[in-house]
Amino acid sequence: MTSIADTLARHSDRAEGIGTNRNAVKFGKQDYSALKTQCLERGVLFEDDLFPASHRALGYNQLGPYSPKTRGVDWRRPKELCSNPQFIDGGATRTDICQGILGDCWLLAAIASLTLNEQILARVVPPGQTFGEDYAGIFHFQFWQYGEWVDVVVDDRLPTRDGELLFVHSTEGSEFWSALLEKAYAKVNGSYENLSGGSTTEGFEDFTGGISEMYTLDKAPPQLFRIIQKALGLGSLLGCSIDITNAHDSEAVTVQKLVKGHAYSLTGAQEVHTHRTEELVRVRNPWGKVEWTGAWSDGSREWDDVPADEKDKLRHTAEDGEFWMSFSDFKRHFSKLEICNLTPDTLTSDEVGHWNSYQFDGMWRVGATAGGCRNHPATFCSNPQFAIKLEDVDDDPLVEGGCTFLVGLMQKDGRKEKRFGHDLNTIGFAIYKVPDEYKGRTNIHLGPDVLLRQRAVAMSSTFINMREICDRFCLPPGEYVIIPSTFQAHKKGSCLLRVFSEKQASASNMEEDINADIEEPEISEKDVDPHFKNLFKKIAGNDSEVSASELVNVLNSVVSQRADIKTDGFTLETGRHIVSLLDKDRSAKLGLTEFHGLWMKIQKYLQIFKEHDSDNSGTMSSHEMRGALSKAGFQMNSDILQVIVCRYADAEYAIDFDSFVSCLIRLEMLFKMFKTLDRDDNGKIELSLSQWLCLAIN
Numbered sequence: 001m002t003s004i005a006d007t008l009a010r011h012s013d014r015a016e017g018i019g020t021n022r023n024a025v026k027f028g029k030q031d032y033s034a035l036k037t038q039c040l041e042r043g044v045l046f047e048d049d050l051f052p053a054s055h056r057a058l059g060y061n062q063l064g065p066y067s068p069k070t071r072g073v074d075w076r077r078p079k080e081l082c083s084n085p086q087f088i089d090g091g092a093t094r095t096d097i098c099q100g101i102l103g104d105c106w107l108l109a110a111i112a113s114l115t116l117n118e119q120i121l122a123r124v125v126p127p128g129q130t131f132g133e134d135y136a137g138i139f140h141f142q143f144w145q146y147g148e149w150v151d152v153v154v155d156d157r158l159p160t161r162d163g164e165l166l167f168v169h170s171t172e173g174s175e176f177w178s179a180l181l182e183k184a185y186a187k188v189n190g191s192y193e194n195l196s197g198g199s200t201t202e203g204f205e206d207f208t209g210g211i212s213e214m215y216t217l218d219k220a221p222p223q224l225f226r227i228i229q230k231a232l233g234l235g236s237l238l239g240c241s242i243d244i245t246n247a248h249d250s251e252a253v254t255v256q257k258l259v260k261g262h263a264y265s266l267t268g269a270q271e272v273h274t275h276r277t278e279e280l281v282r283v284r285n286p287w288g289k290v291e292w293t294g295a296w297s298d299g300s301r302e303w304d305d306v307p308a309d310e311k312d313k314l315r316h317t318a319e320d321g322e323f324w325m326s327f328s329d330f331k332r333h334f335s336k337l338e339i340c341n342l343t344p345d346t347l348t349s350d351e352v353g354h355w356n357s358y359q360f361d362g363m364w365r366v367g368a369t370a371g372g373c374r375n376h377p378a379t380f381c382s383n384p385q386f387a388i389k390l391e392d393v394d395d396d397p398l399v400e401g402g403c404t405f406l407v408g409l410m411q412k413d414g415r416k417e418k419r420f421g422h423d424l425n426t427i428g429f430a431i432y433k434v435p436d437e438y439k440g441r442t443n444i445h446l447g448p449d450v451l452l453r454q455r456a457v458a459m460s461s462t463f464i465n466m467r468e469i470c471d472r473f474c475l476p477p478g479e480y481v482i483i484p485s486t487f488q489a490h491k492k493g494s495c496l497l498r499v500f501s502e503k504q505a506s507a508s509n510m511e512e513d514i515n516a517d518i519e520e521p522e523i524s525e526k527d528v529d530p531h532f533k534n535l536f537k538k539i540a541g542n543d544s545e546v547s548a549s550e551l552v553n554v555l556n557s558v559v560s561q562r563a564d565i566k567t568d569g570f571t572l573e574t575g576r577h578i579v580s581l582l583d584k585d586r587s588a589k590l591g592l593t594e595f596h597g598l599w600m601k602i603q604k605y606l607q608i609f610k611e612h613d614s615d616n617s618g619t620m621s622s623h624e625m626r627g628a629l630s631k632a633g634f635q636m637n638s639d640i641l642q643v644i645v646c647r648y649a650d651a652e653y654a655i656d657f658d659s660f661v662s663c664l665i666r667l668e669m670l671f672k673m674f675k676t677l678d679r680d681d682n683g684k685i686e687l688s689l690s691q692w693l694c695l696a697i698n
């Protein structure tokens with residue numbers, strides 16, 4: 001119950017703008033300013049209880065308490081390591097980032113990219129932090145985590161051995177922003193060991209909130225040069241590298257002065273005209289030296305035939321490690337290209353265009369929304385569904401009548417789960433065209449009658465067990481539904497689906513609306529069959545009313561005689577809920593017309609239950625619950641469905657008849673209670689603690 005409350009609170013926070021970079025969520029509810037003020041007033045240095053200077057922060061296996069790698073580790077503050085520590089000295093540069101014994105070079109490459117963009121660096125490393133006058137042993141950093149920015153506080157006790165930092169450190173040994181940044185990122189992910197192994201794109205995204213694409217250059221799509229040009233025009237970050245085949249190749253320099261296993265930035269893409277049109281890309285080596293010496297390098301003869309105005313425009317000579325090369329040579333010599341497309345709030349300059357971005361939280365819960373891929377037709381349609389409406393086609397003349405957009409599917413908290421031996425799920429997504437009769441609606445969940453009778457118009461390039469899969473698509477204007485899933489059915493997980501579109505689009509959850517359309521025919525005593533009246537008199541006794549306990553006995557007597565449905569028996573709690581729902585005269589019992597209304601309701605529920613017991617087992621699969629609820633008049637979203645399945649399904653995710661009736665009665669009662677309290681009919685109610693407790697206990 002508390003986890004549900006936490007989820008609801010996070011949704012409320014996002015609605016109020018909490019989680020943006022300007023109003024980041026306080027990780028662990030730690031407030032940097034308040035904690036720092038307390039330390040300064042008390043004259044003490046901050047010690048972080050949430051991420052203590054102990055083996056727990058280091059790791060659990062390779063960096064566990066009994067590992068040789070952590071033997072002799074001593075936690076020290078920068079002022080204990082050098083006489084004049086600096087947070088940032090003369091600007092942040094790549095020489096501030098030297099790898100220690102931890103296998104997180106992917107993270108260091110991403111940190112190095114931060115040093116190339118002061119604006120983005122300031123979002124991650126808030127300025128004004130120092131070891132100077134107001135030093136209190138506390139620092140803070142901001143990271144994007146699964147759809148929201150979090151502000152992470154750390155103390156400056158760093159793991160050392162023999163007076164040297166164990167992990168990230170600067171070349172000079174007196175600058176500590178990168179070591180403290182690494183510690184904050186380790187805190188977010190549970191431990192330093194959880195940072196071992198990863199992709200640079202993961203760091204890119206957590207430092208920018210952007211969405212990353214990766215291209216293998218020996219399989220580059222024909223339009224890749226144009227994609228690069230458009231990405232640069234949208235302010236995206238582009239990185240490239242040359243794969244290594246063994247440890248000896250790491251940072252080995254080729255004959256033409258390219259460094260293997262080294263992270264480069266791609267900063268330009270232009271066409272030049274000589275006797276033919278040549279596509280060129282501009283590449284930057286963060287080292288500031290060791291430049292490409294092949295065709296189109298600084299001073300090469302290829303520049304002789306380029307018109308002077310074009311040459312000046314490209315500024316082809318440079319001494320800072322930046323160089324031009326032909327796109328064909330780039331694809332031949334480099335192995336991978338990574339593009340991190342940034343969100344509109346990251347880009348404050350009007351000189352670049354902006355993507356339009358949308359994001360949605362999703363959950364795969366066993367028995368409810370963990371439907372697996374299309375290979376599992378019985379459950380596939382249970383997966384979360386998200387709608388996107390594409391209206392305006394691209395301005396690009398090479399894309400005739402198409403709308404370009406990116407879809408990224410990210411699974412959450414994979415690094416935190418590593419210590420428990422949990423592997424990442426294998427994830428992917430499919431995109432379907434919304435049929436005409438469902439266009440413009442947000443109160444539906446497309447079922448087998450729609451999804452299993454048509455082919456997907458697009459799909460993720462693969463299903464893969466990585467944190468995120470992202471693909472680029474170009475589809476005609478129209479309405480589409482994106483269905484994220486795990487490859488196998490019945491795999492639990494949480495995910496974030498993001499859509500970046502070149503043109504304005506609209507995106508939404510397919511199940512935004514929640515509603516109940518409950519038939520309540522007016523029943524008078526004259527409408528009741530005489531035979532039913534006689535039966536009621538026998539049940540009710542002298543007071544002509546049926547109590548909750550009497551009702552339970554009647555219901556259990558009836559259902560126990562049926563071989564076509566399974567039940568554990570109605571409980572007194574269910575009986576009380578039924579009486580509470582139908583008791584119009586507040587006698588805490590059911591009279592004749594109230595009991596007749598219940599009987600009609602039970603008959604309707606039985607018919608729905610039988611229709612959705614597809615295997616005639618006497619129980620209903622929890623995956624059938626959505627359709628059964630809809631038939632009964634309830635429009636539920638996936639969040640509510642997951643709670644229902646958790647509450648009413650058994651260990652095998654089957655729902656028996658008494659549980660089904662109990663669920664529907666409870667839902668009807670809750671809807672009526674809400675409608676009564678929602679006096680302004682605006683979909684919101686406000687309760688005091690006393691009112692809330694009365695309703696919850698009822």
